[in-house]
Amino acid sequence: MNAAAEWISGFEPARGPCPGPGRIVRIGPEGWEIGDGRDLSRWLAPGDLLVLNDAATLPASIRDGDVELRIAAWDGDFVCMAVLGAGDWRTPTEHRGVPRRFSPGDVVLGCLRVEEARERWFSARILDAGAFRRVLYGRGEPIRYSYLRSEADLQAFQTGYAAVPWGSEMPSAGRRLTAAILMDLRRRGVRLATLTHAAGLSSIDGGDLDGTLPWPEKCRIPAATIDAIASADRVIAVGTTVVRALEGVGRTELRPGDHTVDLVLGPDTELRVCDGLLTNLHAPGESHFELLSAFLPRESLLPALAAARDAGMVDHEFGDGALILR
Amino acid sequence: MDLRGKTALVTGGSRGLGRALARRLIGEGANVAVVSRNRAELDVGHAIEADVGDPRDCLRILAEVGDRLGPIDILVNNASTLVETPLPLLADLQPDVLERIWAVNVQGPFRLMKAAAGSMLVRGGGVVVNVSSDAAVNHYSGWGGYAASKAALDHLTGTFAAEMAGTGVRFLAFDPGEMDTRMHAEAIPDADPATLLSPDFVADKLVSWLREPRGGWRVTVGELS
Numbered sequence: 006m007n008a009a010a011e012w013i014s015g016f017e018p019a020r021g022p023c024p025g026p027g028r029i030v031r032i033g034p035e036g037w038e039i040g041d042g043r044d045l046s047r048w049l050a051p052g053d054l055l056v057l058n059d060a061a062t063l064p065a066s067i068r069d070g071d072v073e074l075r076i077a078a079w080d081g082d083f084v085c086m087a088v089l090g091a092g093d094w095r096t097p098t099e100h101r102g103v104p105r106r107f108s109p110g111d112v113v114l115g116c117l118r119v120e121e122a123r124e125r126w127f128s129a130r131i132l133d134a135g136a137f138r139r140v141l142y143g144r145g146e147p148i149r150y151s152y153l154r155s156e157a158d159l160q161a162f163q164t165g166y167a168a169v170p171w172g173s174e175m176p177s178a179g180r181r182l183t184a185a186i187l188m189d190l191r192r193r194g195v196r197l198a199t200l201t202h203a204a205g206l207s208s209i210d211g212g213d214l215d216g217t218l219p220w221p222e223k224c225r226i227p228a229a230t231i232d233a234i235a236s237a238d239r240v241i242a243v244g245t246t247v248v249r250a251l252e253g254v255g256r257t258e259l260r261p262g263d264h265t266v267d268l269v270l271g272p273d274t275e276l277r278v279c280d281g282l283l284t285n286l287h288a289p290g291e292s293h294f295e296l297l298s299a300f301l302p303r304e305s306l307l308p309a310l311a312a313a314r315d316a317g318m319v320d321h322e323f324g325d326g327a328l329i330l331r
Numbered sequence: 332m333d334l335r336g337k338t339a340l341v342t343g344g345s346r347g348l349g350r351a352l353a354r355r356l357i358g359e360g361a362n363v364a365v366v367s368r369n370r371a372e373l374d375v376g377h378a379i380e381a382d383v384g385d386p387r388d389c390l391r392i393l394a395e396v397g398d399r400l401g402p403i404d405i406l407v408n409n410a411s412t413l414v415e416t417p418l419p420l421l422a423d424l425q426p427d428v429l430e431r432i433w434a435v436n437v438q439g440p441f442r443l444m445k446a447a448a449g450s451m452l453v454r455g456g457g458v459v460v461n462v463s464s465d466a467a468v469n470h471y472s473g474w475g476g477y478a479a480s481k482a483a484l485d486h487l488t489g490t491f492a493a494e495m496a497g498t499g500v501r502f503l504a505f506d507p508g509e510m511d512t513r514m515h516a517e518a519i520p521d522a523d524p525a526t527l528l529s530p531d532f533v534a535d536k537l538v539s540w541l542r543e544p545r546g547g548w549r550v551t552v553g554e555l556s
């Protein structure tokens with residue numbers, strides 16, 4: 006049965022960045038508990054390893070005349086852009102107008118040449134990487150969704166440890182990991198490692214194309230992270246992007262280097278690397294809930310998520326979190 | 332620190348100390364990105380044309396380095412501005428000029444070091460060097476705006492050092508002394524060049540410190556000799 010059908014109503018979204026560590030619901034096989042961001046140090050033990058996605062969030066939304074372009078994928082000299090029509094981020098995605106169609110050969114933003122085009126996306130060769138970056142950072146914006154009430158700037162969409170500009174959207178699970186919390190965890194013997202995963206779009210058209218998400222995504226795993234995983238007691242992924250990277254690469258062999266992963270996790274997925282997940286809350290019935298189901302059965306997740314909802318916890322990228330421990 | 336293979340970002344890299352330092356670091360085997368407002372002047376390392384006084388440019392700088400060279404191991408906030416010379420008394424300094432001094436000498440360096448330190452923290456180490464000045468600790472007539480900005484940058488450096496002690500992330504406020512550079516000539520046109528240090532000499536001293544960090548959070552070039 007679709008887990009979404011078991012929900013009466015979902016979470017309220019966080020309307021924008023809010024100060025403070027927010028709340029976390031810790032969910033395990035034995036039950037659940039609600040605490041705040043600082044309680045991570047109580048719930049984690051020396052020898053635990055947190056694997057963080059150090060992708061920086063791109064200003065992935067840029068207007069081109071009457072359409073909005075969003076970076077769906079970027080690999081070397083090629084970029085794939087989703088195209089959204091009339092309206093802007095304040096308009097729910099499914100209500101955006103039908104965008105004009107691009108054609109192969111079109112030069113876009115003065116530095117992209119369209120290779121393949123469909124109704125709501127195109128792929129293009131980047132003619133001048135420096136110019137593309139100047140345009141993006143000059144007048145591009147982070148991708149925002151209509152549940153937000155504030156026009157938070159690109160800085161607000163970065164984690165504290167972001168380093169490599171691969172994120173079309175923020176790998177938001179790690180946003181709550183302030184330097185203060187990370188230093189406290191380190192002092193208590195919790196170890197930290199990073200990988201870079203190109204967090205993709207969570208929505209394109211609010212319709213058929215969204216059903217095809219997530220698309221294959223690139224990731225880069227340092228050798229030091231592979232070593233840290235080998236010697237860790239528990240491996241806890243900070244964000245679903247880290248789960249997709251580690252389990253996707255780990256399907257064959259967890260080797261360092263650059264990979265492309267397209268693993269879609271669900272209740273039947275046998276996890277080979279991750280013992281736990283720190284993630285932001287999302288409404289069930291989406292692929293996110295299916296991924297959580299790889300860690301714990303629905304019977305463990307649903308009561309805890311319902312309690313979190315009833316306690317007023319909020320979801321989406323600026324919202325509260327869940328720590329899932331197998 | 333073995334500098335081979337390390338990723339370094341040097342702002343103000345088109346001339347003077349920044350350029351000399353970038354060249355030394357490349358010679359040591361580091362991968363170096365340099366920032367300047369004028370790309371035509373950048374002839375060493377991976378060139379990034381940007382203005383550290385512009386918040387969007389700071390994010391672009393970080394993205395460019397992260398994309399091309401990877402996470403930063405060494406950050407040198409060297410770009411500095413006097414904005415206008417001849418240097419005015421504070422009573423003659425315009426408030427919007429002080430804001431520009433602050434944007435380049437304090438806010439930009441803070442944006443860069445905040446991001447670099449956050450990344451270094453989760454990777455277990457790194458170094459942030461903020462170029463300081465004797466003006467930060469003395470009160471020289473005419474230098475007030477610049478001096479205050481350097482004192483502010485020093486203070487950020489010292490507090491970061493205290494907060495992140497033991498994490499492997501190291502902070503240094505580095506006073507390079509008086510160097511024979513265009514900046515110095517604009518500020519003090521009739522200085523005798525024979526009394527000034529060469530940027531290459533100062534860069535050598537700083538690189539020796541990077542290889543073996545020692546002392547506290549603030550160091551002058553004289554203390555490294």
